[in-house]
Amino acid sequence: MRFELDMGLSSLQGRRPRNEDFAGVQAPAAHEADRGWVAALADGVSGGEHGEGLMAAQTSVMSLLRDFHAVPADWDTSVALDRLLGHQNAWLAAHNQRPGPEGHAREALTTLTAVALRGRRYALAHVGDSRAWLLRDGACLQLTQDHRRERRDFAGLTRAMGLDDALRLDHSAGELKVGDRLLLTSDGVHGALRARQIADLLRATPGAQAAADALTAAALAAGSHDNATALVLDVNDLADPGLDDLAALGRSLPSPGPLPVGAVLDGYAITARVADNGVHRLLQAREPHSGRLVALKMLHPGRSDDPEERAMLAHEIWLGLRLAEAPRQRRWAGRDGSSSGFVRVHPPADGATHFYAVFDWHAGQTLEQLLAAGPLDAAQVLPLATAVARSLSLLHAAGVVHRDIKPGNLHRGDDGQWRVLDLGVALSPRSPAAARELHAGTPSYINPEQWQDPPLPPDAGSDLFALGVTLYQALTGRLPYGEIEPYQLARYRREPASVSRLQPSVPMPLDRIVMRAVARDARARFETAEELLLALERLAARDQAVPARPAKASAEPWSPWQVALAVSVLLNLLLVAWLVFLPR
Structure with missing residues (x-):
């Protein structure tokens, strides 16, 4: 499943000379769906004649939306929001420290409230006096607190983007449910409307865009002196859990x-x-x-x-x-x-x-169970190798290493499909620390580089080596380097016996593919699963292109010309023999 959101945005200038609010929503690309959606609203601080509040609001929102889906995949959502907004704040703070036109101080400041929807949870990051709200089951909850001080001798923001060198964001998170309505507002809306009025409008107005329009219009009608902006997100369906x-x-x-x-x-x-x-x-x-x-x-x-x-x-x-x-x-x-x-x-x-x-659930047998009856022939191994190589190419393209390819983790279902089992120790960009520290795998299928001192970390080549060992075993009933115990590097001092030497019925092209996959030197092996897959597919195509030899025809009576030809050949042979052995 994927997120299904209904979005509505309304931003009205009101009585201000210009609109210094800015808001936007960024959807993930198709291949980044698990990274979620991000939305942000900023309210630029009006402090100068050069529109620096609008510049601060616009650049803060745009930089967040542009970069959110480019952060490393292992970053937590709150970490991503904090670091991206922290970098933007540092840029604004440095900008404000430079002299402005005619020596005036620069005031590129803005509030900002951002929400990221990932999996079945939301994460909020907030600074200033813009606000976030959640309407759920008819109840409206304010999710943020204003960073604003109101006194007789002072009225203004205590925190904002660009105000200080170090940015202090408020973070919160929670679960999402189908039917939730999230709302981001500038103070031009919630400064003119009470929380109860906002809740009533959210409950009474169907459709995200209609709700956003109703909120901004009501704020101006209530006498708002500021820009009025409302961003509404309706959660119609949730993605699979992240x-x-x-x-x-x-x-x-x-x-x-x-x-x-x-x-x-x-x-x-x-x-x-x-x-x-x-x-x-x-x-x-x-x-x-x-x-x-x-x-x-x-x-x-x-x-x-x-x-x-x-x-x-x-x-x-x-x-x-x-x-x-x-x-x-x-x-x-x-x-x-x-x-x-x-x-x-x-x-x-x-x-x-x-x-x-x-x-x-798939009925069938693992390769380990199949091999209990003896080795397989080449016609059985080739589709197995092709299917597993294709599966590994998908994993590796996404930065995932299986780490435990072996006969027990390859399963052929009753539908004839080969499937890779057990991703329990697989490494991905978001693997927990315990998985990264674990020296996983079955020793006899682990490539020699992981046993050397210092050991190299597992990578895509580790899976390809393990697949090569598995294919060698499937064809010969033996392991190429024998049973390996941890740190037995002596086992890898010579190349293993060729597959065709142990099993003469194996075609030489398949023998070369398997022996290359289990080569002692990593530089001699296949570099990628795609390269191995291409070699296997070419072998399969060539085997299909070679026509089968026709069976021998049953014996038939010789025709007269065949008899005459045989007699002629026999007489010529006798004549040659007589000439050779004729006494001189």
């Missing part, structure tokens, strides 16, 4: 306790226990309404209170939800627009009582 939302659920909800077959969790009826590795439990369950089977992944009771494990499970759910958006976010999508290379994860249900992940 990482911050999921992390908050992980901190607040308990983990499920022991669940025997037949137990019910939030409507899911447990039908089977699938796996338990001491850290996570995997259960099969049936959905309450559709009756479909799903997989529930949750923390083992012994790890249920570990905040780091909770953060990593929240990150795994978040990655799964991003992959579910693949058809609409082209950089995540496959060439056919699908995301079938991964198991779809479901967003947490409203009203969930415990913290766990819900995945689609």
Whole structure:
């Protein structure tokens, strides 16, 4: 799901000689949908004849809207607002310290209230006396407090953009709900209308634009002497929960306790226990309404209170939800627009009582289970390699490293599709600190660079090496470097035996691809998943283009000309023999 917002903006000059308010909204690009929306309203301080208040308001809003979606993906929303506005404040403060025209002091000052909508939460940043409001279920709440002092000997802002070298912003955050109406106003609106009047207009006026128009018109009719600006945001639908939302659920909800077959969790009826590795439990369950089977992944009771494990499970759910958006976010999508290379994860249900992940259930077998019956032939391995390489290319394009590619994490469903399982230790730009510090993976599939001193961090090449080891094992039944224990660098001192030497039926082109993927020297391997995928697709295309050899025809009687030809050849051979051996 994606945000569905109805927006309305109205800004009236009123009795002022010029309008020094400025407001705007910035939507994310399609491939940045998880970064959310941002809106801001600024009220320039009228202190000079050169329009510096308008300049301060306009540049502050525009710089925030322009740069919000360009910050690093691992920045928290409040951090992004604080740093972007802090840089703008430093620029305004430096501008104000330079002499103005005719020696007058510069006064490029502005209030600013900004709101970012990300996942299912909002984050506010505020300075000055513009305001933010929230109308929910008929109740109107003021979300900000004015930074203004009113005394007989002084009236003015105590905080504003450009007033001081250091900016002190008020920050707040909260959950969003469908039907929420957010409102940003300049003091030309709330200075003329009481909070009750604003609430009545918000409740009574359908449509965001109509509500914004009604507020500014009412403010001028009530005698406002200032510019009147109102920005209304109606939340019609919410996006899938973001990482911050999921992390908050992980901190607040308990983990499920022991669940025997037949137990019910939030409507899911447990039908089977699938796996338990001491850290996570995997259960099969049936959905309450559709009756479909799903997989529930949750923390083992012994790890249920570990905040780091909770953060990593929240990150795994978040990655799964991003992959579910693949058809609409082209950089995540496959060439056919699908995301079938991964198991779809479901967003947490409203009203969930415990913290766990819900995945689609796919019957079938992992590669590890298939290999228990022996190695696979080339015709079976080639589609496996192509599917997994395509999935890795999607992950790597988004800056994600799986870190645990192995036969146990590759699954072929009953629909014939190969899928990559378990993003629990995957690294992304927003991975929790515990995941970054964890030396994850299965030793026999980890590339040698991670064992050297000092070790190199895992990267896209680590996944490609692990895939190469997996393909080698699938074709030969053996690991290229044998069973590896941590720090056994001696195992990597020579190249492994070629695949075709161990399994002569493997075609040489496939042998070369696999041996390149597991090469001892990283410089000899594939650099990207796309390069490996291209090599596999070329091999598959060439195999399909070569026509099959026709079967031998059944024996037929020789024709007369065939008999005559055979007799002629035989007589010529006899004549040659007689000439060679004729006594001289």
